[in-house]
């Protein structure tokens with residue numbers, strides 16, 4: 001998640017505030033500002049205290065996210081941003097840790113920070129001679145940090161406890177995807193339970209804080225579902241090769257014809273192929289790139305043969321039929337290519353591979369019905385649809401780590 005306003009950066013990590021954050025800032029300020037006990041003791045000052053508490057709550061969430069971020073950074077993983085939003089905060093971490101133990105460290109770092117804050121703020125709030133409002137606020141923030149610690153350790157994605165569960169299953173089964181599956185499933189179950197519980201509280205007991213529990217459950221359920229989809233996608237990518245995805249959307253033409261003959265015969269055709277390979281004596285001579293014709297003087301068109309014009313196969317960005325699909329996806333992105341040539345073991349052209357071909361084969365594997373016009377558009381634009389950034393998914397799971405604040409609206413006895 002990287003929406004909202006950029007409000008600066010912390011230790012080089014861009015910090016964003018989502019508009020939904022202001023809702024919570026207002027809710028927390030109001031719920032404490034209206035607290036009868038606080039009002040009795042401090043009058044209108046209760047509002048100021050509520051506001052201070054809300055800011056400290058978000059500082060706590062921010063520090064929690066910094067915990068994850070610094071643990072990731074210690075593993076040379078880039079942290080793209082930290083965003084504060086309605087339910088808490090999210091650190092967007094560039095890629096996943098490479099071992100279960102390293103993943104565990106990143107997951108547990110946030111709750112450890114929250115627990116550390118609980119201990120130190122509790123200690124601070126007990127200092128003698130502390131002004132009463134300061135003691136009350138720090139004591140409350142200490143309690144909130146304890147709740148943050150325990151709540152986020154619930155073992156289901158997207159919560160930190162889910163990340164811990166994932167690392168554990170990963171360690172036991174030696175499969176990261178199995179780890180994600182288990183933790184995502186657990187997250188979906190727990191999210192559903194929270195929604196059910198929340199709605200029961202509201203509908204049966206008229207206890208309206210239940211709405212918040214239901215909303216958190218819905219958020220968790222939806223996030224867990226998306227983890228599930230990403231792991232399905234990754235599994236599909238891992239099971240496929242360049243040969244599975246390539247298309248034969250190219251034409252083989254005679255390398256001995258002149259450039260003029262080629263232009264007259266093929267370029268004037270209504271549906272000319274996107275790619276031409278020239279061959280002679282049963283051997284591929286190379287790819288005919290139409291731009292190369294434009295750079296050639298017209299007088300040369302009659303004289304030169306395609307054989308003299310082509311780009312040899314060896315000079316083309318290419319891979320083998322048995323190259324893993326993940327590598328093909330990464331190569332397209334890192335080299336910013338429109339397509340790759342797929343070669344057979346005999347160095348003949350087996351096919352060509354572009355982003356449309358990749359989306360089509362993944363769609364088939366995952367039984368998603370992607371309409372042919374959508375595939376055609378991806379082929380023409382040379383870009384994946386928004387929200388379908390295969391480059392980062394192929395390289396490793398791009399991961400968002402949310403921290404959820406379970407009860408931002410609570411009144412102090």
Ligand SMILES: [Zn+2]
Pocket residue numbers: 064065068110111152160401402403
């Ligand atoms: Zn966390």
